[in-house]
Amino acid sequence: MQTVLISGGGIAGPVLAHWLRRHGFRPTVVERAPGRRPGGQAVDIRGVALDVMRRTGLLEQASSVRTRMRGMSVLDPEGNEVHRSTEATFSSGRLDSEDIEVLRDDLVGLVYEHTREDVEYLFDDTVTALHEDETGVRVDFARHASRTFDLVIGADGLHSTVRRLAFGPEERFSHHLGSYLSVFGAENFLGLDDWQMWLSDGDAGFGIMPVRDNTELRVAFGFASAPLADGLGRDLGALRELVVGKLEGLRWEGARLAEAARKAPDFYCDAMAQIRMDEWSRGRVALLGDAGYCPSPLSGQGTSLALVGAYVLADSLAKAPAGDHRAAFADYxxxxxxxxxxxxxxxxxxxxxxASEESVERAKNAISLDD
Known part of the structure; x- marks a missing residue:
């Protein structure tokens, strides 16, 4: 039975682990966080990714916790409504679509609970070194003892440690898209009832949606910026202060949003960037999801790429002759x-x-799972 280390316990990693177990592999998932990560924005599951969820046995559960917006308002910088729609929202597209939108932390919880009984999880740890030879990859961890695996998969996001160790510095592959995105939770101080609000003010703007039966808000705040220096761009405290300052400059609800960002335990901020690589594998190491081909949240398709990539990678590994990982990775x-x-x-x-509805429709179905 081939052993596979998967770095990253978000969405792509556990879904890959599920399918590897189904195909007779023995996966281990290592996750830097001490447990499932809380917070995050609402994410979309579209097109062929819905079929992955169905085959994984999670579509019904995901559908039961989907967001159920009635529509959205678009505001001017002073907070006056300039447009409203009961047919679509910017975050999820058409409300009558078969596609579903769920909170990221809900989806992470579903895939973890679905896999935790038959997949080994190593929380509060990370990979520190990879040593490959003709028989496998010896992996050094920050906390656990070194172990050897047949294969290593990096499903550890935009700032992938596995990618850095196996392929080189992030700067070679990351392409900045001109902005940053911050996401955080807050009390529903606006009293929103299954209704989103969107506002743009200069080079900044936000979308706000109610969650958890309208008891909470999730705020997605974006602002234009060239790449920040590494010292600032990776310092969450410094990013929080930057975001708070920019929110305070907004003309509508800036003060309350700034205070919410200052207090939020789930505060997140990162560059809008894509990962573009000529190859996603090297030897016995391969990349999955954002680690290999992050499309950025601006695409709305990061989660669907992660789900489909996990299914296809597991399928390619299962079909490869005599466990030939090179053939499997090439097929993937x-x-x-x-x-x-x-x-x-x-x-x-x-x-x-x-993007246009036509482009999204084409892109979300641009692959067959039964190739």
Missing amino acids: ERRMRPFVAANQALATENPGGP
Whole structure:
């Protein structure tokens, strides 16, 4: 039975672990956080990714916790409504679509609970070194003793440690898209009832949606910026102060939003960037999801790429003759690259706004699971 270390316990990693177990592999998931990560924005599961969820046995559960917005308002910088829709929202698209939108932490919880009984999880740890030879990869961890695995998969996000160790510095592959995104939770001080609000003020703007039966808000605040210096761009405290300052400058509800960002335990901020690589594997190491082909939240397709990539990678490994990982990784890239290209293009099709419905429709179905 082949052993596979998966770095990253978010969405892609556990879904890959599920399918590897189904195919007779023995996966281990290592996650830097001490447990499941809380918070995060609402994410979309679209097109062929819905079929992955169905085959994984989680579509019904995911559908039961989907967001159920009635519509949205678009405001001017003073807070006056200039547009409203009961047909679509910027975050999820058409409300009558079969696609679903769920909170990221709800989806992470579902895939973890679905896999925790038959997948080994190593929380509060991370990979520190990879040593590959003809028989496997010896992995050094920050906390656990070193172990040898047949394969290593990096599913550890935009700032992937596995990618850095196996392929080199992030700067070689990261392409900044001109902005940063902050996401945080707050009490529903606006009294929103299944209704989103969107506002743009200069080079900054936000979307606000109620969650948890309208008891909480999730705020997604974006602002234009060149890449920040590493010391600031990776310092969450410094990023929080930067975001608080920018929120305080907004003309509508800036003070209350700034205070919410200052207090939020789930505060997040990072660059809007894409990862573009000529290859997603090297030897016995391969990359999955944002680690190999992050499309950025501007595409709305990061979660769907992660789900589909996990399924296809596991399928390619299972079909490879005599456990030939080189053939498996080549097949994975052949099948996934057109799908990734179509979905990454959504982020840059309409700078400052969403991609067209026609482009999203094409991109979300641009692959067959039964290749």
